Amino acid sequence: QVQLVESGGGLVQAGGSLKLSCVVSGRILSLNRMGWFRRTPGAQRELVASITSGGSADYAESVKGRFTISRDDAKKTVTLQMNNLKPEDTADYYCTAAVGTLSGMIHVVNDYWGQGTQVTVSS
Numbered sequence: 001q002v003q004l005v006e007s008g009g010g011l012v013q014a015g016g017s018l019k020l021s022c023v024v025s026g027r028i029l030s031l032n033r034m035g036w037f038r039r040t041p042g043a044q045r046e047l048v049a050s051i052t053s054g055g056s057a058d059y060a061e062s063v064k065g066r067f068t069i070s071r072d073d074a075k076k077t078v079t080l081q082m083n084n085l086k087p088e089d090t091a092d093y094y095c096t097a098a099v100g101t102l103s104g105m106i107h108v109v110n111d112y113w114g115q116g117t118q119v120t121v122s123s
Contacts, residue, residue, distance in 0.1 A: 002026035002112045006095045009117030012085055016121070020080040022095030022114055029107055030100030034071055034078040038091035038119075048093070049080060062088075085121045092116045 008020040024031060035050030049069040051057045057069050068081040078095060095114035100107050 002028065002099050002101060002110075004095050004097060004112050004114035006093065006114040006117040009093060009119045011120045011122065014085060014087055014121055014123050016085050017081070017083045018085065018119060020082065020093055020095075020117060020119075022078045022097075024076040024078075024097050024099065024112070026099070027101055028076065028099055029102055030109070031071075031073055031076060032098035032100065032109060034069075034095070034097040036069065036078070036080045037094045037096060038089075039094070040091045045094075046091075051078065082119070085119075087121045087123045090119060090121050092118050 003025050004022055006022045008018060012018050032053050033050055036048045037045050038048050039045045047060060048063055049059045049067055051069045051071050066084045071078045094116045097112055098109050099112050100109045
């Protein structure tokens with residue numbers, strides 16, 4: 001069974017930094033695209049950043065130049081470094097990963113999600 005566990009959320013003042021980490025565990029055959037979403041109450045889920053297995057990263061316009069996503073496949077970890085945080089970054093942040101596992105004799109890729117970690121930025 002695949003599990004994603006996030007850490008690193010918390011309360012920070014505007015202009016500060018936080019680093020979110022997500023560790024993937026389980027019987028993993030492949031680790032493909034990984035990313036971070038966020039959701040605020042009453043709002044839809046928003047893709048913050050994603051990174052391919054080749055290391056190519058994409059960012060939401062609102063976080064470009066402030067957030068950096070990275071991955072360490074040996075440690076099965078994806079990290080989101082968040083700098084110059086703004087009050088509008090306040091949200092629950094969720095890690096996601098497209099993980100390949102063995103189903104019988106077949107390599108199957110499914111999306112998995114973490115439980116979320118709260119980030120609060122005070123003004």
